[in-house]
Amino acid sequence: MSDSVQGPPVQPSAPPPNVNVNVQAPVIVVAPPKGPGIGIRAVWFLFIGWWLAGLVIAIAYICAVTVIGLPFAFYLFNRIPTVLTLRGRSQTYQATTSADGRTTYLNAVNIPQRPMWQRAVWFICIGWWFGAIWMLVAYVFCLLACFFCWLILPLGLLPLGLMMFDRTGGVMTLMRY
Numbered sequence: 001m002s003d004s005v006q007g008p009p010v011q012p013s014a015p016p017p018n019v020n021v022n023v024q025a026p027v028i029v030v031a032p033p034k035g036p037g038i039g040i041r042a043v044w045f046l047f048i049g050w051w052l053a054g055l056v057i058a059i060a061y062i063c064a065v066t067v068i069g070l071p072f073a074f075y076l077f078n079r080i081p082t083v084l085t086l087r088g089r090s091q092t093y094q095a096t097t098s099a100d101g102r103t104t105y106l107n108a109v110n111i112p113q114r115p116m117w118q119r120a121v122w123f124i125c126i127g128w129w130f131g132a133i134w135m136l137v138a139y140v141f142c143l144l145a146c147f148f149c150w151l152i153l154p155l156g157l158l159p160l161g162l163m164m165f166d167r168t169g170g171v172m173t174l175m176r177y
Contacts, residue, residue: 001043013014035082035086035087035088036086036089040086041085041086041087044085044086045084045085045086045142045146046146049083049085049086050082050084050142050143050146051086053083053084053139053142054082054139056076056079056080057076057077057080057135057139059076060072060073060074060077060080061073061132063076064128069147071164074172074173075085076174077131077135077168077169078168078169080135080165080168081162081165081166084142084162084165085162087162089166092108092109092111092177093106093107093108094106094109095108098104106125107154111176111177112176113175113176114174114176118174119173119174119175122173122174123172123173126171127171127174128172130171130172131168131171131172134168134171134172135164135165135168137161137164138160138162138164138165138168139161140160140161141157141158141160142158142161142162142165142166143159144157145157145161145168
């Protein structure tokens with residue numbers, strides 16, 4: 001005699017009915033930054049932006065030394081590209097379509113961030129000094145483009161310097177954009 005328990009025989013089930021399900025992944029749209037035209041931005045950069053950005057970086061680092069001034073310091077760090085060239089930050093949107101497919105909605109989305117304790121440990125151990133080196137290199141790239149604009153290579157360094165300033169928050173605190 002066997003100790004196994006046997007149930008009723010299993011009948012093959014009928015195939016599921018055909019169901020037409022149309023599920024689409026959300027579309028992510030990155031809106032271009034808003035701001036004045038390239039001519040005004042170029043004049044601003046050449047006459048005001050390059051030295052004002054250096055001043056903002058210095059003030060932000062002085063504020064970052066104090067614990068109380070740290071939120072204001074990161075506010076300033078995130079605005080350096082705007083101070084330098086009057087270029088606003090880009091915004092990420094998620095496009096969703098209504099059920100009838102007639103209307104598309106754009107909603108601003110926030111990128112999920114790492115836990116605060118990881119970001120704080122990174123900033124205390126690495127971010128504060130590596131961020132300073134990062135911004136110094138970015139600032140030098142922008143200054144080369146400002147003072148040696150007659151050469152071809154420095155003009156290529158300006159977009160790289162601006163990209164580096166855009167990512168300063170990520171370098172310093174692992175912030176995701």
